[in-house]
Amino acid sequence: MFFKLTRNSLFKQTLITISAILALYLLLNTFLLSPSIPESPLFSSFASGNPNPNPNFNNVRVKVFMYDLPRKFTYGVIRSYASARSSNNGGDKSSNNGVDDSELKYPGNQHSAEWYLFSDLIKQDRGLNSAVIRVLDPDDADLFYVPFFSSLSLVANPIRPNNNNNNNNNAGGGNGGGGGGGGESGVTLYSDERMQEELVEWLEEQEYWKRNNGWDHVFICQDPNALYKVIDRIKNGVLLVSDFGRLRTDQASLVKDVILPYSHRINTFKGDVGVENRNSLLFFMGNRYRKEGGKIRDILFQILEKEEDVVMKHGAQSRESRRAATQGMHTSKFCLHPAGDTPSACRLFDAIVSLCIPVIISDQIELPFEDIIDYKKIAVFVETTSAVKPGFLVKLLRTVSDSKLLEFQQELKKVKHYFEYEDPNGTVNEIWRQVSMKLPHVKLMINRDKRLVRSELSQPDCSCLCSNRTGPITTL
Numbered sequence: 096m097f098f099k100l101t102r103n104s105l106f107k108q109t110l111i112t113i114s115a116i117l118a119l120y121l122l123l124n125t126f127l128l129s130p131s132i133p134e135s136p137l138f139s140s141f142a143s144g145n146p147n148p149n150p151n152f153n154n155v156r157v158k159v160f161m162y163d164l165p166r167k168f169t170y171g172v173i174r175s176y177a178s179a180r181s182s183n184n185g186g187d188k189s190s191n192n193g194v195d196d197s198e199l200k201y202p203g204n205q206h207s208a209e210w211y212l213f214s215d216l217i218k219q220d221r222g223l224n225s226a227v228i229r230v231l232d233p234d235d236a237d238l239f240y241v242p243f244f245s246s247l248s249l250v251a252n253p254i255r256p257n258n259n260n261n262n263n264n265n266a267g268g269g270n271g272g273g274g275g276g277g278g279e280s281g282v283t284l285y286s287d288e289r290m291q292e293e294l295v296e297w298l299e300e301q302e303y304w305k306r307n308n309g310w311d312h313v314f315i316c317q318d319p320n321a322l323y324k325v326i327d328r329i330k331n332g333v334l335l336v337s338d339f340g341r342l343r344t345d346q347a348s349l350v351k352d353v354i355l356p357y358s359h360r361i362n363t364f365k366g367d368v369g370v371e372n373r374n375s376l377l378f379f380m381g382n383r384y385r386k387e388g389g390k391i392r393d394i395l396f397q398i399l400e401k402e403e404d405v406v407m408k409h410g411a412q413s414r415e416s417r418r419a420a421t422q423g424m425h426t427s428k429f430c431l432h433p434a435g436d437t438p439s440a441c442r443l444f445d446a447i448v449s450l451c452i453p454v455i456i457s458d459q460i461e462l463p464f465e466d467i468i469d470y471k472k473i474a475v476f477v478e479t480t481s482a483v484k485p486g487f488l489v490k491l492l493r494t495v496s497d498s499k500l501l502e503f504q505q506e507l508k509k510v511k512h513y514f515e516y517e518d519p520n521g522t523v524n525e526i527w528r529q530v531s532m533k534l535p536h537v538k539l540m541i542n543r544d545k546r547l548v549r550s551e552l553s554q555p556d557c558s559c560l561c562s563n564r565t566g567p568i569t570t571l
Contacts, residue, residue, distance in 0.1 A: 340437030
């Protein structure tokens with residue numbers, strides 16, 4: 096009997112020992128000995144809280160070929176603009192003719208993205224932070240960048256006398272298409288419409304345009320009227336725009352194109368977060384009377400201009416008005432951004448770099464870099480129907496506590512570099528990242544285009560997600 100009990104006891108101990116060894120083996124095999132799986136750079140960037148993830152797996156950058164356009168489409172536009180302004184001011188039209196291209200200065204304006212992108216690609220040492228790399232052989236390229244200064248071209252034509260019968264208005268009623276008629280002494284005046292036509296005619300002769308019907312080409316048309324005359328001929332390409340206010344849904348979309356921020360026109364706020372020196376509740380400075388969706392501005396003026404600690408100023412762009420706007424935005428808690436002729440404007444980005452919390456009243460607005468920026472953390476959205484109710488807006492903003500104001504400002508400070516075109520890790524890098532993420536869609540459309548039979552449709556085929564048309568909700 097004793098022998099039997101001893102044998103059973105030893106058997107149980109042996110089973111326990113074997114089970115423990117197996118458990119230890121499985122533990123070691125699972126956590127220490129198994130080969131590690133490399134983590135996706137995109138996932139690991141989001142998981143680590145990196146606000147600027149690299150979308151290119153294995154650090155493979157998208158290859159971009161920039162066309163060497165005839166110089167009339169780049170530096171020539173700057174010369175034409177300078178000559179027109181010099182002539183209008185009674186100066187010498189040829190004053191910039193002896194200046195080397197490298198010494199020409201692009202005139203500062205809210206549509207300067209075309210200059211910053213062009214300057215970035217021609218730099219000798221672009222660094223490794225960019226999501227794209229410039230290639231000099233078009234056969235190596237994933238995408239083709241067309242560096243026409245389309246926004247500057249709109250305003251490069253001379254301002255003609257009032258008695259001149261030539262039509263100087265573009266399709267959108269802005270500053271500059273022009274018909275290209277003759278000027279004094281038979282000199283042909285600059286014509287933006289003619290430049291647009293000549294650009295597309297030049298492109299349509301290029302092998303790489305014809306190869307994929309323009310799907311892999313990138314155009315910058317930041318001004319809402321830029322390239323308006325030829326937009327239907329280039330709409331296959333990736334369009335870099337400020338909003339979709341004057342584009343049809345078969346011309347542009349969030350899937351195909353990239354929303355750009357305007358260049359801010361006032362000085363960046365250099366101080367820290369805080370409410371002590373922000374004495375005004377709400378600030379606005381700009382044109383009171385606008386067309387289309389911008390009619391809300393006049394209504395808001397009527398409602399707000401007599402409110403205590405609310406500053407509403409009517410004024411056009413000038414050095415003096417920019418100084419006043421800088422002072423106002425740097426000393427206000429909230430900055431009003433109502434719709435204008437189009438849903439967006441540089442005022443929004445002036446507010447962001449001022450750490451002045453934007454109050455956005457623009458139901459059709461699209462915003463840049465929204466895949467990495469949660470705008471509800473940095474701005475207040477108010478639907479138009481609520482904003483025009485007397486007393487509603489001011490009452491809403493007065494409910495925001497100082498601690499909540501500081502939260503908004505902290506978030507603004509975190510993201511404001513995305514709206515600084517001159518920051519080496521700012522706007523330009525983020526635009527290229529956005530462009531690089533369009534490559535899979537570009538390839539899809541190229542392959543899809545090869546198998547489709549062309550036919551006349553009763554309605555446009557967007558083949559894309561169209562922009563938001565439902566309107567926002569108030570976020571406070």
